[in-house]
Amino acid sequence: MAGSEVLGTQFTTLSENVNAIWFPDAIALAATLIWGPQIWFGILLGSLGAGLMSFSLSPLMVACLIFFAIGNVFTAIASAALIQTTTGTRYPFLKATHVLVFIAFGVCLNQLFNAMIDTSFLSLASVMTWSNAGILTRWISGSVGSLIATPLLLTCYFRIYGPLKYGQPPKLQPISWEPIVWISLLFVVSKLVFFHQVSIEYLILALLVWSAFRFSRFFTKLTIVIVSLGAVIGTSQGQSAFTEADPVQSVLFLGSFISTISITPLFLMSLLEERFQSVKALEQTNQELEIQVIQRTRALSAANAQLRKTSGTDSLTQCFNRLKIDEILDYNLTLHHRYEQRFSVILFDLDHFKAVNNHYGHVIGNTLLIEVVRLCQSCLRSTDVLGRWGGEEFIVICPNTNLTDANNLAERLRKTLAARYFEPVGYTTASFGIAECDSHHALPKDLIRHADTALRKAKAKGRNCTVAHQGLTDSANGQSR
Known part of the structure; x- marks a missing residue:
């Protein structure tokens, strides 16, 4: 200084x-x-x-x-x-x-x-x-x-x-x-x-x-x-x-x-x-905005994916709901008409399920439905689609499957369910109706009507059996109880 x-x-x-x-x-x-x-x-x-x-x-x-x-x-x-x-x-x-x-x-x-x-x-x-x-x-x-x-x-x-x-x-x-x-x-x-x-x-x-x-x-x-x-x-x-x-x-x-x-x-x-x-x-600021846009786009994509999943999934059993099943049915029917690609559907209904609800309550009944879905999914092929059709009724769509193979699959499902002991309900059975798509099925409801007819026949035969729709006659498998 x-x-x-x-x-x-x-x-x-x-x-x-x-x-x-x-x-x-x-x-x-x-x-x-x-x-x-x-x-x-x-x-x-x-x-x-x-x-x-x-x-x-x-x-x-x-x-x-x-x-x-x-x-x-x-x-x-x-x-x-x-x-x-x-x-x-x-x-x-x-x-x-x-x-x-x-x-x-x-x-x-x-x-x-x-x-x-x-x-x-x-x-x-x-x-x-x-x-x-x-x-x-x-x-x-x-x-x-x-x-x-x-x-x-x-x-x-x-x-x-x-x-x-x-x-x-x-x-x-x-x-x-x-x-x-x-x-x-x-x-x-x-x-x-x-x-x-x-x-x-x-x-x-x-x-x-x-x-x-x-x-x-x-x-x-x-x-x-x-x-x-x-x-x-x-x-x-x-x-x-x-x-x-x-x-x-x-x-x-x-x-x-x-x-x-x-x-x-x-x-x-x-x-x-x-x-x-x-x-x-x-x-x-531009970088931050770009990051925010990317993050929000990812979040939106995830939300859309979740929305799509939620809109097509049954909230109780987590398998496909009826809305999603209708879409899959339309898609497979289109493939059949355009490329003659065959497919079959299986409708099955749990036997005496209302008695389960009345005796054990709806909580146990819901638990039974969840366990049945898990058991069926373990038996299905990767190409098969399982969905809840309503109440205790379920549907399986089987692409590239003829009536005989679909009937064999339904029989395997029936036996697997009948052999399983569900706490605290005990053994539970189901009745199955099978139908194969052919040229007479212009709409999905036509195919479903035939499968439902076969299911009602299975119920009429005493339940715990499978019935395949074959035009004028139906074939039945399994045992009644």
Whole structure:
């Protein structure tokens, strides 16, 4: 801190008590934004050390130095607090509004108070007389220092120790010769402006805008510092386009130039960052929407599948319901008429099921229906379709099956059911009616009517038997009870 103040008073001085650029306040502000108010003691020591190195000591000078140092501490902490409270960040260069806050509090207001404190200190110490021109030149030199040094210091710190929460704006990939051309142009223009008094200084602004679009923030801010130092050196040597007979006029021209080339890229880079963050947020929103669409599509597909399953499934036994069986019957009948693909149906009804409900109750009756379905499914082929036709009546659709094979399947089902003991009901039997689809069956109901006729005949024969519909005559198997 003390070294920076010596640099500010010696290296950048245009004439006695007139500085073109002042770095210590910029360093104090950057340090406070980085480490917080606890850095106050370092700022205090730096200010006192600089004064001790620059002036001869006397009781009055010591008192003035203390006043000066306390003022520097206060302005640095107050400005950093205002910036951080208003922007919510310690790096106020990611949004255009944050840059405005930095310029208002960290540059204009901060340096105005510092200029008043500095001028008061020098006046009390009898180093200079109080004047508006003195305040103006110190305000300009401090503002210029803050504009070029504070952004660079903060960028360097957060770039190294981070994390610095900003992304890189989309840039075109620079081709190999572009940096060489850019540096060459900047060198030529700077030499002409700062050391040959050629008034083409605002070409430097165009080059810095080029840098803001094409190169990194760190590179652009470092370039601003180098260009500003070049302008100060050239002006202090009386060789730049800003050199005037009156040192105050030189400071005004130089300060306006450095302020312009500092503020413009800062605003431009912050706007680019805002655009980048907006694009990034939009892309993220699109990705989230795509994920939501995929998730909701999957959920909808699953819901539709469940709905299809539920709409075609008997809620009690979990086999197909009558609505689904009607669809399967229509499909197999269409195949039969178009390709002469034969199929048969088996209707079976549990014997004396109403007695089970009356004696044991509907809960036991429902349990019996579930167990019967499970047992029948274990006996069927993978191509056979089992469904609940109504109440205790079930149907089996047998694709590519003639009447004889369907009758054999029904007989196997009958024997399996008759041999199973169901708790607490006991042994349960069923009667079966079988019919094969032929050319006379124009509609599913015709085939079902024949199978139902065979089932009623099986009931009439004493139950626990199978009857196959064969036109005018029906064949029966099994035993009655």
